[in-house]
Amino acid sequence: MESKAIDILHIIEENGRVSIPTLAKMVDASEEEVKGLLKKLEDDHIILSYSAVIDWSKVDQNEGVTAMIDVKVTPQRGVGFDQVAERIYRFPEVKALYLMSGAYDLSVVIEGKTMSEIARFVSEKLSTVDSVLSTTTHFQLKKYKHDGVVFGEGEEDRRIVVAP
Structure with a gap:
């Protein structure tokens, strides 16, 4: 190139x-x-899309919940992890999916309106996929930086200074 x-x-x-x-x-x-x-x-599918990074915490009633789910799977003969990954990334809730090294095989990022909605996704959809052995769900509490963009930069710190 x-x-x-x-x-x-x-x-x-x-x-x-x-x-x-x-x-x-x-x-x-x-x-x-x-x-x-x-x-x-x-x-050539090198540029896949153009996107904006949005701080949803500043948009009333649109914040939602983001979860990162570690998934342990049994790879399929001849296709490895690709077939099970394809089944998972086809769910509309899935925003990102990565093959990982380490204790878990796949890392799934999903977004929902509530924690209950994410829990239902894990129990009713993700855990029922053939080859999924176990999941561990982590809820995102606060976003500091995403895609190289720092959130809240330049905002005034309103905490009261406490000194001895």
């Missing part, structure tokens, strides 16, 4: 809203060349 394409990937990974003219100046290319590279990267 040519270096301009790699430079473009780094730039849009940091800011997916950068304009074509700005992007062209940043990589020293014409706007047409940048448009062509972006189209090729999208067609």
